[in-house]
Amino acid sequence: MTLNLLKLSVGPETVEDLEGFIERRIREAGTDHTWHQTRMVPKRRVDLLDGGSIYWVIKGQICARQRLIDIVPFTDDEGIGRCRLLLEPALIRTERRPKRPFQGWRYLEPHESPPDFSGASADDGLPSELRDELSDLGIF
Secondary structure: OOOEEEEEOOOOOOHHHHHHHHHHHHHHHOOOOEEEEEOOOOOOHHHHOOOOEEEEEEOOEEEEEEEEEEEEEEEOOOOOEEEEEEEOOOOEEEEEEEOOOOOOEEEEOHHHOOOEOOOOOOOOOOOHHHHHHHHHOOOO
């Protein structure tokens, strides 16, 4: 059974900022994927890797997702257990959904996950703030 994760995006203030961060990380690391490092290892690994994604919350809105590739637990240099969530590089915009702040990550059931954005194309040249306002008005 597919399961997703929900995570606050700390730092990026727009989807474009997050896309830029992903591109820089991949370029600097010389990999074909990106990752997010966390302290807690998800216990429902099998369900997450059965087509699951990490849904990103930016400025109080779920607005994008990335497909999970793998979950890799490891111990850092200080002997602390950590986990690296390996992610596909493609950032898929979703329909925006408000989400209150929380710490860490949360499981997100598929029926609770917002659908992929089906309005104007992510490549339409509109700034994300304008696209968000138009979406809030029901235009997209």
